Amino acid sequence: MPTELPSTRAGLDGLSAGSVPATHEPKPVDIAAADRVSGLDALELGPRKEKGNLAGRIWNSAWPKLLAIAIVIAIWQAVVLAEWKPIYVLPGPGTVFSDLRDLITTADFWDGVRLTLIRAFTGFLLAVAIGTVIGAAVSRFAPLRAAIGSLITGLQTMPSIMWFPLAILLFQISESAIMFVVIIGAAPSVANGLISGIDYVPRTWLRVGQVLGMTGLAKYRHLILPASLPSFISGLKQGWAFSWRSLMAGELLVIVPGALSIGVRMQQARDLSEASLVICYIIVVLVIGILIDVLFNTADNALRKRWGLTGS
Amino acid sequence: MSLAESAVVRLDGVSKQYGSGGNALLALDHVSLTVSKGEFVCLLGASGCGKSTLLSLVAGLDKISGGTLDIGGKHISLMFQEAALFPWLSVAGNVELALRLQGVGRAERKKRAEELLEIVRLGGFGGKRPHELSGGMRQRVALARALAQDADILLMDEPFGALDAMTRDILHDELERIWREQNLTVLFVTHNVREAVRLGDRVILLSSRPGRVIEDFTIDHPRPRRIDSTEVATQAAEITDRLRAEVARHAN
Numbered sequence: 001m002p003t004e005l006p007s008t009r010a011g012l013d014g015l016s017a018g019s020v021p022a023t024h025e026p027k028p029v030d031i032a033a034a035d036r037v038s039g040l041d042a043l044e045l046g047p048r049k050e051k052g053n054l055a056g057r058i059w060n061s062a063w064p065k066l067l068a069i070a071i072v073i074a075i076w077q078a079v080v081l082a083e084w085k086p087i088y089v090l091p092g093p094g095t096v097f098s099d100l101r102d103l104i105t106t107a108d109f110w111d112g113v114r115l116t117l118i119r120a121f122t123g124f125l126l127a128v129a130i131g132t133v134i135g136a137a138v139s140r141f142a143p144l145r146a147a148i149g150s151l152i153t154g155l156q157t158m159p160s161i162m163w164f165p166l167a168i169l170l171f172q173i174s175e176s177a178i179m180f181v182v183i184i185g186a187a188p189s190v191a192n193g194l195i196s197g198i199d200y201v202p203r204t205w206l207r208v209g210q211v212l213g214m215t216g217l218a219k220y221r222h223l224i225l226p227a228s229l230p231s232f233i234s235g236l237k238q239g240w241a242f243s244w245r246s247l248m249a250g251e252l253l254v255i256v257p258g259a260l261s262i263g264v265r266m267q268q269a270r271d272l273s274e275a276s277l278v279i280c281y282i283i284v285v286l287v288i289g290i291l292i293d294v295l296f297n298t299a300d301n302a303l304r305k306r307w308g309l310t311g312s
Numbered sequence: 313m314s315l316a317e318s319a320v321v322r323l324d325g326v327s328k329q330y331g332s333g334g335n336a337l338l339a340l341d342h343v344s345l346t347v348s349k350g351e352f353v354c355l356l357g358a359s360g361c362g363k364s365t366l367l368s369l370v371a372g373l374d375k376i377s378g379g380t381l382d383i384g385g386k387h388i389s390l391m392f393q394e395a396a397l398f399p400w401l402s403v404a405g406n407v408e409l410a411l412r413l414q415g416v417g418r419a420e421r422k423k424r425a426e427e428l429l430e431i432v433r434l435g436g437f438g439g440k441r442p443h444e445l446s447g448g449m450r451q452r453v454a455l456a457r458a459l460a461q462d463a464d465i466l467l468m469d470e471p472f473g474a475l476d477a478m479t480r481d482i483l484h485d486e487l488e489r490i491w492r493e494q495n496l497t498v499l500f501v502t503h504n505v506r507e508a509v510r511l512g513d514r515v516i517l518l519s520s521r522p523g524r525v526i527e528d529f530t531i532d533h534p535r536p537r538r539i540d541s542t543e544v545a546t547q548a549a550e551i552t553d554r555l556r557a558e559v560a561r562h563a564n
Contacts, residue, residue, distance in 0.1 A: 033489065036482055037433045044446035044479075204396040210373055211390045212461065222409060226400040308443020309401035310348050 091276040100280045108260075113284070116251065116262040119175070123182030124243045130183060131190025131239065138191065139198040149195075152188045160185035160246035164253050175259075178250035186243035193235010197228025229302060237296040244289060316349045320386060320465045320497050321370055325379035327522075328365055329412030341366045341522035342379065347465065347499055348361035352491055355501045355549065358559050362523030363501040367467045370499065386464035395450035397442035403453050404429065410460035419534045428456040431490060450480040452486070459494065462470070468500045481539055484510055488536055505548045505555065510539045515551060519558050526558060 073093045080092040101108050138145045138152070163181045171177040201224060209223040251263020262281055269277035304310050327396040339362040347353050348554050355363045368374040369381060372389045395483040397406045407425040416424065432452040442450055451471060460465055472480040488511065491498055502508050509513045529551060533543040 009432055034433055035487055037486060040479060041446065041449055044448065045444075182501070202396075204392055204394055205398065207373060207390075207392070208396045208398075211371060211388075212410050212457075214413060218413065223398070226398065229400065306441060308441060309399075 007205060032155035036118050054128060088273070089275055091279070096276050096279045096283075099276045100283060103277070103280050105282075108128060109265075112260050112262050112270035116247070117288070119178060119227075119251075119261065120244060120247050121183070123179050123247060124240055126187060127183045127186035127239055127243055128190050128236065130195060131187035131235070134187065135191035135194030135198075135235075139195045145195075152191050152195075152296055156188040156242075160242065161249045161253075163246075164250065166212070171257060173254055175256060177254050178247065178256075181250050182243045182246045186239040189242055190232075190235045193232050194228060194240065197231030197235070200231065201227040230300075230307070230309075231283065233296070233300050233303060236291075237300070240292060240296065244292070248285060319346045320349050320351075320383075320547075321347045321368075321499065322382040323366075323370075323379065324382070326369065326381050327378035328369060328374070329361065329377040338522040339380065340369075341517075341524050343523060343525055345525060345528070348541045349464075349493055349497055352496075352498045352511060352513045354498065354508035354515045355499065355504060355518060356503065356508045356515050356555070357518035357523065358503065358520050358555060360520040360523075361518040363503075363518055364397065364469055366523070367469050367499070367501055367519075369439070370465075371397055371467055378503075380532050383465075387461060388465055388467060389458040389461040389463035390467040391451075391458050391469065391471045393470045395442070395447075395454040397453055399442055401442075402438065403434070403440050403442060403445065406453060407438075407456050407460050407563070414461070422462065425456075428459050429453070431459065431494070432456045432486070444457050446479075448475055448483060451475065451483065455487070455490070459490075459496075465497045465499060468498060470502055471500075473504075480507070484539060487511065492535075505552050506539050506544060509544045509548045509551065510537055517554055517558075518549060520562060527554060537555055540541060 076093050078089070080090060089273070134148075136153070138149055160181050163184055164177070167177040167180045171180060205227060206221060209219055214223055249261055251261045252267055255264050255267065260283060266281040267277055269281065301310075323346070324344050325342045326340060326344070327338065327342055330337045330339060343366065345353075346495070357363050357491060365374065367390065368447065369376050370383065371388050372383075373390075379486065397403075401409060404422075404425045407428055408421045409426055411421045426435065426438060429438055431454050434449060434452055437445065437449070437453075442453065443452065454471070472483055475483065483506070487498075500511060501506070509528065509531055512531050515531055517526045518524065519526050529547070531547060533541070533547075537544055
């Protein structure tokens with residue numbers, strides 16, 4: 001059992017001698033201890049970091065990108081000036097950018113973008129739903145993992161364009177054929193992200209969960225799912241990349257009558273030998289890809305920052 | 313109150329064996345010990361004495377191979393060398409989770425978590441993320457989380473092992489104070505002899521491979537103690553000699 005504080009220690013603090021009843025802790029001793037603790041905390045936490053102003057930070061991250069774009073355009077212009085190919089096959093940046101400006105000011109173009117993005121999001125969301133269910137099931141049931149665990153990784157490495165002949169036979173030339181390939185391209189990545197996230201939940205966290213009395217659903221709700229989030233997000237990111245690629249391949253190959261998507265328009269431009277327009281669509285697809293990637297990276301970085309996984 | 317009535321945990325001839333046949337490893341061999349209510353008991357031993365195994369058994373994370381382990385349906389909390397706080401929750405969120413899992417209501421959780429952080433002198437840090445705190449502070453959050461479980465016994469597995477000497481010294485004072493103020497019962501595992509003597513009412517020395525109880529030292533120096541006081545140093549030297557003899561036994 002704890003013994004009383006030695007009187008020598010209490011005697012040091014003259015303030016408490018008369019005012020504090022004997023049954024209470026001598027306060028000044030506690031205050032000194034509190035000071036030691038908070039002093040140590042203050043020393044260990046170190047100074048707050050300066051973030052710098054917003055404009056400066058944006059400029060710092062933007063100028064290398066702008067410079068890279070400028071270099072690419074300069075090389076492109078140089079190749080055109082060198083007349084490596086006739087100008088109607090490889091038009092210069094000036095022609096392409098003025099065509100691009102004309103293109104993106106038409107409502108018709110945006111209808112095409114909308115159609116493609118709706119397909120992309122529908123396919124991706126279905127792939128996420130299916131991939132999540134499969135991933136959760138595989139990580140939960142050992143026989144299922146033994147059966148299809150390596151199959152999922154195998155599917156991931158399969159070039160999605162290989163699926164189109166079968167998809168067309170199964171679904172004819174239809175939206176379903178495109179969706180089928182988009183989903184089969186993206187779902188394995190999503191599933192794998194979730195599986196490895198669950199597999200690599202640190203052992204100490206699992207032990208803490210056990211000590212705190214987590215069982216069954218509560219364990220998934222409060223531990224497994226949040227802990228596997230970083231890996232799940234990289235799975236989503238990779239899944240998106242696969243579904244976007246599959247979709248572009250699909251739009252070039254499976255031309256559904258009446259659906260003027262980006263891929264179809266690009267194919268038409270090629271049929272009409274409009275090289276400038278083809279390059280315009282390449283740029284549009286690239287920009288959409290980059291924008292979506294920025295969204296995923298923002299989510300990823302926000303999470304890393306919250307978790308303290310960033311380098312700083 | 314007799315010893316039997318006040319016992320929180322009682323081990324009687326507990327053995328733990330890993331594997332079977334020729335590869336079997338006997339980690340604990342007929343270990344008997346009792347921890348009474350309000351006691352601070354330190355388990356001390358060299359590598360391979362199975363002290364962490366013993367805690368896992370008491371915590372119910374692992375099953376015993378022989379003997380009896382009686383915890384009488386009591387609640388147990390456990391702290392590790394790593395704070396193992398969940399990074400997706402704030403500091404207060406980590407403490408609240410322990411309360412939530414016991415079915416404490418939202419408003420009550422918030423209030424209680426604040427009190428607990430106040431106890432470990434981290435009031436006002438509830439909104440921070442675990443990674444924003446130092447190692448010593450994280451370990452105190454882990455202590456607050458363990459206290460939130462309102463367990464009958466707190467098991468600690470080298471909780472200060474990864475901290476620097478200065479921080480450890482201050483946390484010894486803190487743990488002693490909290491143990492006294494909250495009337496805790498603690499079973500504390502360490503390989504640091506002075507730490508054991510500094511903190512414990514009793515220091516139980518375990519042998520290595522297999523783990524057996526060699527001796528049960530009673531430490532009755534007045535509290536609060538200092539790790540550099542003569543009494544602590546003298547008794548630590550005595551125990552260290554026993555420990556050295558035990559380690560030397562494995563030389564052959």
